Amino acid sequence: MLDDLARLDLTTYLAIAGTATPTLDEPLRRLSNIADHSKLWIGIAALIAVLGGPAGRRTAVTALTAVAVNSLVVNVVLKLLGRRARPDRAAARVSATRQVPMPTSPSFPSGHAASAFAFVAAVARTMPGVAGYVRALAYLVGYSRVHTGVHYPGDVVVGGFIGTAIGESVAYAAGRRPHGRR
Structure with a gap:
């Protein structure tokens, strides 16, 4: 079964790499770069904090804590255990217009996807209306990592599950604080 999943992962990666999408390349490359070091999530948290009043500030703190x-x-424990090599963009012929700098860390799991979904899960607990928009952005960030050639799809999927759980x-732990201590 693991061999089948590995083949599916590689085949999907190669299919995405081999599909010409010139109108998507630049926006997805930019989105991937904006998500580096969680800059995107920090910016959205700032907006939630400013526009959301006291509940927004609590949500922003919880979401950034989750990230x-x-x-x-992900970066200190799981990537060191996974040790999966990054995809070979040259062999897959990933268009240069898509590419972002290739990270030096292991590929598995995707830290970008994990951070994106950790942020969304924390926001969803208290601001479900906002979470829908942020979730769509998280899916795009995850896809952008495959589109730019730096992750296999499986890295992104597992990163999304890990980030959601975290x-x-x-968010559950933050919501369990005694009343009056929020």
């Missing part, structure tokens, strides 16, 4: 916890778990856990 921080996620980054620690985001929901952090």
Whole structure:
């Protein structure tokens, strides 16, 4: 079964790499870059904090805490355990117009996808109306990592699951604080 999943992962990666999408290349490359170091999520958290009043500030703090916890778990623990090599963009013929700098960290799991979904899960707990828009952006960030050639689809899918679990856990823990201590 793992061999079948690996073949599916590689075949999907190659299909995306081999599909010409000139109108998508630049926007997805830019989105991928904006999501580096969670800049995108920090910016959205700032907007939520400013526009959302006290509940927005609590949501922003919780969401950024989820991203921080996620980054620690994914980048310090899971990537070191996974040690999956990054895709070979040259062999896959990923268009140069799509490419972002190739990270030096292992490929599995995708830290960008994990952070995106940790943020969304934390926001969804208290601001479900906002979460729908942010979730769509998280899906685009995840896809952009495959589109730019720096991740296999499986890295992104697993990163999304991990980030969701961490985001929901952090949001649950934040919501369990005694009343009056929010």
